Amino acid sequence: MTTNVLILCTHNSARSVLAEGMLNHLAAKAGKDVRAFSAGSAPSGRLNPFALEALTQAGVDVSSYRSKSWDEFVGDDKPVMRIVITVCDSAAQETCPYWPGSPVKVHWGYADPSNAPGGEEGKRVAFELTRQAIAYRMTQLLALPLESMSNADLQQALTAISQS
Structure with a gap:
């Protein structure tokens, strides 16, 4: 099961x-049966080119990516989420919609690389460092035995990852 x-x-964005x-x-x-989606409470409607x-330089195909509202993931015909991760402090403080299936929720905060000093090159470096930091945590998430973990154990493991 995914x-x-x-x-x-x-x-x-x-x-x-x-x-x-x-x-x-x-x-x-x-070869893990994991599917990620992203969304926002107030989507900008555009993706940051950096x-x-x-992502492209890391080998990720971004051709189908777009900025979307979290409302697209609410409803009976939507994929049931097992995990909800907030990655910015403002999203972590917002009241989220009801997610069917009572997913495990965790906050993995990252500084906004869009605010990096140093012009375009500074932003480019900040985005790459943020991508690497995110990849590190996602690698740890994928190492978990997700299929066999209870929500309580998953919550504990994801919280531990947030502190690494």
Whole structure:
């Protein structure tokens, strides 16, 4: 059974997109039945070009990616999420919709690479470092025995990953 993971950031333009891309990419490489989605409470409607560049350089196909509302994942005909991860502090503080299936929720905060100093090159470096940090945590997530873990054990493991 597929483990669905929803990654939230307010504007769904950078960090959540990096996380979606890396989790799907790493899961496919590892042969894991994990599917990532990303969304935001107030999607910007555009993806940050530095996020797309960092993912593309890591070998991720971004051709189908877009900025989307978390409302697209609410409803009976939507994939049931096992895990919901917030990656920006503002999304972590928002009241989320009801997610069917009572998914495990965790906050893995990352600084906004869009605010990096140093012009375009500074932003490019910040996005790549953020992509690497996200990939590290996603690799740890994929190492978990997701199919056999209770929600309580999964919550504990994901919280431990947030502290690494």
